[in-house]
Amino acid sequence: MQRMLVIDDDAIVRDVIETFFVDKGFDVTVAEDGEKGLQLLTQNTYDVFFVDLVMPGMGGLELLGRLAELNITTPSIVITAFAEVRTAVEAMRLGSFDYVTKPFILEELLITVNRALNISKLKQENVMLKKQLRQKYNFHGLIGASPRMQKVYDMIEKIADTESTVLITGESGTGKEVVAKTVHFNSSRSQNPFIPLNCAAIPKDLLESELFGHEKGAFTGAVNTRIGRFELANGGTIFLDEIGELHPSLQVKLLRVLQEREFERVGGTKTVKVDVRILAATNKDLEKATQDGTFREDLFYRLNVIPVHLPPLRKRKEDIPLLIDHFMQAFCKKKKKELIKVPPVIMDCFLSYRWPGNVRELENLTERIVILNDTGTVTIDDLPERFHTDRCEQAAEESSPAAGPRVVLQTAAAGTTLPPEGLDLNAVLNELEKGLILQALERSGGVKKKAAELLGLNRTTLLEKLKKKGIELPAPEKVTAS
Ligand SMILES: Nc1ncnc2c1ncn2[C@@H]1O[C@H](COP(=O)(O)OP(=O)(O)OP(=O)(O)O)[C@@H](O)[C@H]1O
Numbered sequence: 001m002q003r004m005l006v007i008d009d010d011a012i013v014r015d016v017i018e019t020f021f022v023d024k025g026f027d028v029t030v031a032e033d034g035e036k037g038l039q040l041l042t043q044n045t046y047d048v049f050f051v052d053l054v055m056p057g058m059g060g061l062e063l064l065g066r067l068a069e070l071n072i073t074t075p076s077i078v079i080t081a082f083a084e085v086r087t088a089v090e091a092m093r094l095g096s097f098d099y100v101t102k103p104f105i106l107e108e109l110l111i112t113v114n115r116a117l118n119i120s121k122l123k124q125e126n127v128m129l130k131k132q133l134r135q136k137y138n139f140h141g142l143i144g145a146s147p148r149m150q151k152v153y154d155m156i157e158k159i160a161d162t163e164s165t166v167l168i169t170g171e172s173g174t175g176k177e178v179v180a181k182t183v184h185f186n187s188s189r190s191q192n193p194f195i196p197l198n199c200a201a202i203p204k205d206l207l208e209s210e211l212f213g214h215e216k217g218a219f220t221g222a223v224n225t226r227i228g229r230f231e232l233a234n235g236g237t238i239f240l241d242e243i244g245e246l247h248p249s250l251q252v253k254l255l256r257v258l259q260e261r262e263f264e265r266v267g268g269t270k271t272v273k274v275d276v277r278i279l280a281a282t283n284k285d286l287e288k289a290t291q292d293g294t295f296r297e298d299l300f301y302r303l304n305v306i307p308v309h310l311p312p313l314r315k316r317k318e319d320i321p322l323l324i325d326h327f328m329q330a331f332c333k334k335k336k337k338e339l340i341k342v343p344p345v346i347m348d349c350f351l352s353y354r355w356p357g358n359v360r361e362l363e364n365l366t367e368r369i370v371i372l373n374d375t376g377t378v379t380i381d382d383l384p385e386r387f388h389t390d391r392c393e394q395a396a397e398e399s400s401p402a403a404g405p406r407v408v409l410q411t412a413a414a415g416t417t418l419p420p421e422g423l424d425l426n427a428v429l430n431e432l433e434k435g436l437i438l439q440a441l442e443r444s445g446g447v448k449k450k451a452a453e454l455l456g457l458n459r460t461t462l463l464e465k466l467k468k469k470g471i472e473l474p475a476p477e478k479v480t481a482s
């Protein structure tokens with residue numbers, strides 16, 4: 001049953017509306033003034049309400065204004081005398097759904113009410129769908145449905161449109177820069193510049209001028225006055241990446257900007273004032289750096305007003321399939337290829353991998369697969385050496401229908417005729433096997449995985465054979481993460 005509230009000081013209007021809508025199956029409550037109406041609206045939930053514009057005490061407009069402040073979005077229909085239509089328009093601006101003029105035709109009220117109810121239902125569904133969509137996997141281009149990422153999204157939502165300084169921490173490739181951009185573009189500064197600066201990428205002497213600018217003649221080569229990133233970011237946001245690498249002399253200067261929002265250009269005496277939001281990021285443990293004395297404690301606290309920590313990928317494994325899926329679609333589209341499939345065994349390899357380079361590593365790997373793969377399905381051969389753990393190889397081999405030797409042996413042994421006196425088949429096969437293994441190892445430069453491939457074996461099986469035959473293992477290969 002739909003719940004309706006009627007707020008009007010005119011008892012006749014209240015009665016007429018109540019009788020009519022009760023008859024239509026509504027659950028109707030009435031209030032004789034604005035104060036009572038507001039109280040009922042804050043304490044109960046209604047699907048729709050009527051409110052008279054002009055009442056002694058709190059009028060309809062004031063009531064709508066109060067509801068907007070309280071974030072109560074119950075659809076409302078304003079009742080007004082013909083002469084007040086302009087005020088009714090103002091009411092609609094305050095969020096009222098529609099208005100009806102006195103005297104009214106009851107059937108028309110019913111149409112208006114039904115329309116309000118339908119639209120409100122659609123709006124609610126829309127909010128819910130958007131929320132579900134976000135919870136599924138995507139928040140402003142950030143992919144991840146894990147509870148840890150949901151926390152990050154909630155935090156971004158809360159802090160984006162504030163002036164607070166934010167310190168974003170997390171391992172390399174976890175998305176610190178993406179988060180900084182998301183914060184900026186969801187703030188009221190979004191129309192103004194977002195200026196990133198990597199503090200580790202610029203030598204200390206140049207960094208000061210890069211940050212604060214310089215006056216003409218400040219140092220050799222300073223032929224013109226140049227404004228720095230802080231001035232460029234005026235009205236917007238500056239993103240100081242790898243802040244942990246900032247030289248102590250610049251830490252002092254940054255502290256002053258954080259406190260006063262002012263500085264002098266290098267070689268200048270004039271104080272420059274800026275209106276800049278500061279976001280910083282680091283993959284270092286800055287708190288520890290303050291204890292070691294390499295990072296100023298006062299600066300750390302000024303920066304760390306709002307900490308946002310990005311979890312490493314290995315701590316939110318449920319996001320791995322979503323990320324693979326996302327990048328696979330994006331790269332296949334970009335390279336104009338049909339979508340490449342990732343079979344479950346390969347996904348298992350990804351899930352058991354540690355991802356030291358986090359999302360960036362995953363993104364790069366997906367791009368590499370899309371470039372190299374011609375079959376439309378990812379196989380273990382598409383993956384770099386570091387993924388070739390015994391477990392992954394074995395799983396891949398077992399699941400592959402084409403597993404096994406590809407070429408039937410064509411050697412002298414194949415044509416060997418059985419000597420009249422017979423032979424020791426096991427010994428001959430053993431020797432043959434040993435000879436071929438040694439050849440494969442030689443040809444692969446001692447890389448066991450390649451040797452195994454040449455022999456149509458998986459790496460584990462090859463290792464077992466080497467052990468059984470007492471073949472000295474070549475020096476272990478160095479696996480370097482690319
Ligand atoms: N949650 C995510 N969803 C989608 N893409 C992501 C996500 N996190 C990171 N990326 C992508 O991964 C790459 C690395 O992200 P980013 O540069 O923000 O990482 P970072 O933490 O700043 O790394 P570093 O410390 O090395 O500078 C970018 O291409 C970014 O688009």
Ligand SMILES: [Mg+2]
Pocket residue numbers: 176177241
């Ligand atoms: Mg970065």
